[in-house]
Amino acid sequence: MKHRTLGIGTALLAATAAGTLAMAPAAHAVDPTTATLSFDCGSFGSGEATLTATQDGTAATISLSTSAITSPFxxxxxxxxxxxxxxxxxxxxxxxxxxxxxxxxxxxxxxxGPLNGTVATGDSLEATSLTVVVFGITATCNATSPQNPGPFVF
Incomplete structure:
Protein backbone atom coordinates (compact mmCIF):
# COMPACT_ATOMS: atom_id res chain seq x y z
CA MET A 1 0.00 0.00 0.00
CA LYS A 2 2.81 2.41 0.80
CA HIS A 3 4.44 1.85 -2.61
CA ARG A 4 1.22 2.73 -4.40
CA THR A 5 0.78 5.95 -2.34
CA LEU A 6 4.40 6.87 -2.93
CA GLY A 7 4.00 6.32 -6.69
CA ILE A 8 0.86 8.50 -6.88
CA GLY A 9 2.50 11.20 -4.75
CA THR A 10 5.59 11.22 -6.94
CA ALA A 11 3.48 11.45 -10.10
CA LEU A 12 1.48 14.36 -8.66
CA LEU A 13 4.66 16.16 -7.61
CA ALA A 14 6.18 15.72 -11.08
CA ALA A 15 2.99 16.98 -12.78
CA THR A 16 2.83 20.01 -10.46
CA ALA A 17 6.49 20.85 -11.11
CA ALA A 18 6.00 20.56 -14.88
CA GLY A 19 2.94 22.82 -14.73
CA THR A 20 4.80 25.38 -12.64
CA LEU A 21 7.70 25.45 -15.11
CA ALA A 22 5.31 25.84 -18.03
CA MET A 23 3.69 28.87 -16.37
CA ALA A 24 6.99 30.54 -15.42
CA PRO A 25 7.85 33.63 -17.48
CA ALA A 26 10.55 33.27 -20.10
CA ALA A 27 13.98 34.39 -18.99
CA HIS A 28 15.26 37.57 -20.57
CA ALA A 29 18.78 37.62 -21.84
CA VAL A 30 21.02 40.08 -23.60
CA ASP A 31 23.25 38.95 -26.44
CA PRO A 32 26.18 39.42 -26.53
CA THR A 33 26.84 39.97 -22.83
CA THR A 34 30.27 41.54 -23.46
CA ALA A 35 31.44 43.84 -26.24
CA THR A 36 34.47 46.00 -26.96
CA LEU A 37 34.92 49.27 -28.83
CA SER A 38 37.37 52.16 -29.03
CA PHE A 39 36.86 55.63 -27.56
CA ASP A 40 38.57 58.96 -28.23
CA CYS A 41 38.41 61.14 -25.11
CA GLY A 42 40.26 64.16 -26.49
CA SER A 43 43.00 65.41 -24.19
CA PHE A 44 42.17 62.64 -21.69
CA GLY A 45 43.34 59.95 -24.10
CA SER A 46 41.99 57.20 -26.29
CA GLY A 47 41.79 53.45 -26.08
CA GLU A 48 39.66 50.36 -25.93
CA ALA A 49 36.63 49.88 -23.70
CA THR A 50 34.94 46.70 -22.54
CA LEU A 51 31.21 46.82 -21.85
CA THR A 52 29.32 44.12 -19.97
CA ALA A 53 25.51 44.10 -20.11
CA THR A 54 22.89 42.34 -17.99
CA GLN A 55 19.11 42.35 -18.12
CA ASP A 56 16.31 41.70 -15.65
CA GLY A 57 12.96 42.27 -17.36
CA THR A 58 12.91 45.87 -18.61
CA ALA A 59 15.79 46.88 -16.31
CA ALA A 60 19.27 46.62 -17.77
CA THR A 61 22.76 47.51 -16.61
CA ILE A 62 26.02 48.10 -18.41
CA SER A 63 29.40 48.14 -16.69
CA LEU A 64 32.34 49.69 -18.49
CA SER A 65 36.10 49.65 -18.19
CA THR A 66 38.27 51.72 -20.50
CA SER A 67 41.94 52.43 -20.96
CA ALA A 68 40.95 55.64 -22.79
CA ILE A 69 40.86 57.49 -19.46
CA THR A 70 43.34 56.88 -16.67
CA SER A 71 43.21 58.52 -13.30
CA PRO A 72 46.10 60.81 -12.26
CA PHE A 73 45.23 60.13 -8.60
CA GLY A 113 28.99 50.80 -13.47
CA PRO A 114 26.65 49.33 -13.23
CA LEU A 115 25.02 52.07 -15.27
CA ASN A 116 21.25 51.70 -15.24
CA GLY A 117 18.81 51.94 -18.13
CA THR A 118 15.48 50.64 -19.41
CA VAL A 119 15.03 48.31 -22.38
CA ALA A 120 12.23 46.63 -24.29
CA THR A 121 12.29 43.19 -25.86
CA GLY A 122 14.20 43.35 -29.13
CA ASP A 123 16.02 46.63 -28.40
CA SER A 124 19.37 46.80 -30.19
CA LEU A 125 21.82 49.15 -28.45
CA GLU A 126 25.29 50.26 -29.55
CA ALA A 127 27.49 52.67 -27.58
CA THR A 128 28.27 56.02 -29.23
CA SER A 129 29.60 58.21 -26.41
CA LEU A 130 30.55 58.27 -22.76
CA THR A 131 30.64 61.21 -20.37
CA VAL A 132 32.55 60.78 -17.11
CA VAL A 133 32.55 63.41 -14.35
CA VAL A 134 35.07 63.17 -11.49
CA PHE A 135 35.48 65.98 -8.97
CA GLY A 136 33.76 68.39 -11.36
CA ILE A 137 36.07 67.52 -14.26
CA THR A 138 34.20 66.23 -17.32
CA ALA A 139 35.70 63.88 -19.90
CA THR A 140 33.64 63.26 -23.03
CA CYS A 141 34.53 60.24 -25.12
CA ASN A 142 33.26 59.41 -28.60
CA ALA A 143 33.21 55.92 -30.05
CA THR A 144 35.70 55.52 -32.90
CA SER A 145 34.77 51.94 -33.75
CA PRO A 146 31.60 49.85 -33.75
CA GLN A 147 30.95 47.45 -30.88
CA ASN A 148 32.51 44.07 -31.42
CA PRO A 149 30.97 41.51 -31.85
CA GLY A 150 27.96 43.80 -32.36
CA PRO A 151 25.17 45.73 -30.64
CA PHE A 152 23.55 44.45 -27.45
CA VAL A 153 20.18 42.88 -28.27
CA PHE A 154 17.79 42.61 -25.33
Whole structure:
Protein backbone atom coordinates (compact mmCIF):
# COMPACT_ATOMS: atom_id res chain seq x y z
CA MET A 1 0.00 0.00 0.00
CA LYS A 2 2.81 2.41 0.80
CA HIS A 3 4.44 1.85 -2.61
CA ARG A 4 1.22 2.73 -4.40
CA THR A 5 0.78 5.95 -2.34
CA LEU A 6 4.40 6.87 -2.93
CA GLY A 7 4.00 6.32 -6.69
CA ILE A 8 0.86 8.50 -6.88
CA GLY A 9 2.50 11.20 -4.75
CA THR A 10 5.59 11.22 -6.94
CA ALA A 11 3.48 11.45 -10.10
CA LEU A 12 1.48 14.36 -8.66
CA LEU A 13 4.66 16.16 -7.61
CA ALA A 14 6.18 15.72 -11.08
CA ALA A 15 2.99 16.98 -12.78
CA THR A 16 2.83 20.01 -10.46
CA ALA A 17 6.49 20.85 -11.11
CA ALA A 18 6.00 20.56 -14.88
CA GLY A 19 2.94 22.82 -14.73
CA THR A 20 4.80 25.38 -12.64
CA LEU A 21 7.70 25.45 -15.11
CA ALA A 22 5.31 25.84 -18.03
CA MET A 23 3.69 28.87 -16.37
CA ALA A 24 6.99 30.54 -15.42
CA PRO A 25 7.85 33.63 -17.48
CA ALA A 26 10.55 33.27 -20.10
CA ALA A 27 13.98 34.39 -18.99
CA HIS A 28 15.26 37.57 -20.57
CA ALA A 29 18.78 37.62 -21.84
CA VAL A 30 21.02 40.08 -23.60
CA ASP A 31 23.25 38.95 -26.44
CA PRO A 32 26.18 39.42 -26.53
CA THR A 33 26.84 39.97 -22.83
CA THR A 34 30.27 41.54 -23.46
CA ALA A 35 31.44 43.84 -26.24
CA THR A 36 34.47 46.00 -26.96
CA LEU A 37 34.92 49.27 -28.83
CA SER A 38 37.37 52.16 -29.03
CA PHE A 39 36.86 55.63 -27.56
CA ASP A 40 38.57 58.96 -28.23
CA CYS A 41 38.41 61.14 -25.11
CA GLY A 42 40.26 64.16 -26.49
CA SER A 43 43.00 65.41 -24.19
CA PHE A 44 42.17 62.64 -21.69
CA GLY A 45 43.34 59.95 -24.10
CA SER A 46 41.99 57.20 -26.29
CA GLY A 47 41.79 53.45 -26.08
CA GLU A 48 39.66 50.36 -25.93
CA ALA A 49 36.63 49.88 -23.70
CA THR A 50 34.94 46.70 -22.54
CA LEU A 51 31.21 46.82 -21.85
CA THR A 52 29.32 44.12 -19.97
CA ALA A 53 25.51 44.10 -20.11
CA THR A 54 22.89 42.34 -17.99
CA GLN A 55 19.11 42.35 -18.12
CA ASP A 56 16.31 41.70 -15.65
CA GLY A 57 12.96 42.27 -17.36
CA THR A 58 12.91 45.87 -18.61
CA ALA A 59 15.79 46.88 -16.31
CA ALA A 60 19.27 46.62 -17.77
CA THR A 61 22.76 47.51 -16.61
CA ILE A 62 26.02 48.10 -18.41
CA SER A 63 29.40 48.14 -16.69
CA LEU A 64 32.34 49.69 -18.49
CA SER A 65 36.10 49.65 -18.19
CA THR A 66 38.27 51.72 -20.50
CA SER A 67 41.94 52.43 -20.96
CA ALA A 68 40.95 55.64 -22.79
CA ILE A 69 40.86 57.49 -19.46
CA THR A 70 43.34 56.88 -16.67
CA SER A 71 43.21 58.52 -13.30
CA PRO A 72 46.10 60.81 -12.26
CA PHE A 73 45.23 60.13 -8.60
CA UNK A 74 43.29 57.60 -6.54
CA UNK A 75 39.52 57.90 -6.98
CA UNK A 76 37.35 56.58 -4.18
CA UNK A 77 34.52 54.14 -4.83
CA UNK A 78 31.19 55.53 -6.02
CA UNK A 79 32.54 58.98 -6.93
CA UNK A 80 32.48 58.77 -10.76
CA UNK A 81 29.28 60.01 -12.40
CA UNK A 82 28.86 58.44 -15.84
CA UNK A 83 26.45 58.64 -18.76
CA UNK A 84 26.73 56.14 -21.60
CA UNK A 85 24.79 57.11 -24.73
CA UNK A 86 23.78 54.34 -27.13
CA UNK A 87 21.97 54.27 -30.46
CA UNK A 88 18.66 52.51 -30.04
CA UNK A 89 17.43 50.32 -32.89
CA UNK A 90 19.57 52.25 -35.38
CA UNK A 91 17.74 55.58 -35.14
CA UNK A 92 17.06 56.96 -31.66
CA UNK A 93 19.25 57.13 -28.58
CA UNK A 94 19.02 56.03 -24.98
CA UNK A 95 21.23 56.64 -21.97
CA UNK A 96 22.47 54.50 -19.12
CA UNK A 97 23.56 56.46 -16.05
CA UNK A 98 25.07 55.85 -12.65
CA UNK A 99 27.68 56.80 -10.12
CA UNK A 100 28.93 53.38 -9.11
CA UNK A 101 32.58 52.52 -9.51
CA UNK A 102 35.24 50.54 -7.68
CA UNK A 103 38.16 52.40 -6.12
CA UNK A 104 40.47 53.38 -8.96
CA UNK A 105 44.20 53.64 -8.11
CA UNK A 106 46.40 56.43 -9.46
CA UNK A 107 47.32 55.53 -13.03
CA UNK A 108 44.47 53.02 -13.23
CA UNK A 109 41.96 52.68 -16.05
CA UNK A 110 38.52 54.11 -15.36
CA UNK A 111 35.84 51.55 -14.52
CA UNK A 112 32.25 52.57 -14.03
CA GLY A 113 28.99 50.80 -13.47
CA PRO A 114 26.65 49.33 -13.23
CA LEU A 115 25.02 52.07 -15.27
CA ASN A 116 21.25 51.70 -15.24
CA GLY A 117 18.81 51.94 -18.13
CA THR A 118 15.48 50.64 -19.41
CA VAL A 119 15.03 48.31 -22.38
CA ALA A 120 12.23 46.63 -24.29
CA THR A 121 12.29 43.19 -25.86
CA GLY A 122 14.20 43.35 -29.13
CA ASP A 123 16.02 46.63 -28.40
CA SER A 124 19.37 46.80 -30.19
CA LEU A 125 21.82 49.15 -28.45
CA GLU A 126 25.29 50.26 -29.55
CA ALA A 127 27.49 52.67 -27.58
CA THR A 128 28.27 56.02 -29.23
CA SER A 129 29.60 58.21 -26.41
CA LEU A 130 30.55 58.27 -22.76
CA THR A 131 30.64 61.21 -20.37
CA VAL A 132 32.55 60.78 -17.11
CA VAL A 133 32.55 63.41 -14.35
CA VAL A 134 35.07 63.17 -11.49
CA PHE A 135 35.48 65.98 -8.97
CA GLY A 136 33.76 68.39 -11.36
CA ILE A 137 36.07 67.52 -14.26
CA THR A 138 34.20 66.23 -17.32
CA ALA A 139 35.70 63.88 -19.90
CA THR A 140 33.64 63.26 -23.03
CA CYS A 141 34.53 60.24 -25.12
CA ASN A 142 33.26 59.41 -28.60
CA ALA A 143 33.21 55.92 -30.05
CA THR A 144 35.70 55.52 -32.90
CA SER A 145 34.77 51.94 -33.75
CA PRO A 146 31.60 49.85 -33.75
CA GLN A 147 30.95 47.45 -30.88
CA ASN A 148 32.51 44.07 -31.42
CA PRO A 149 30.97 41.51 -31.85
CA GLY A 150 27.96 43.80 -32.36
CA PRO A 151 25.17 45.73 -30.64
CA PHE A 152 23.55 44.45 -27.45
CA VAL A 153 20.18 42.88 -28.27
CA PHE A 154 17.79 42.61 -25.33
Missing amino acids: TISANSVKSTLTLTKNGSGTTTFTGNANPEIPAGGAVST
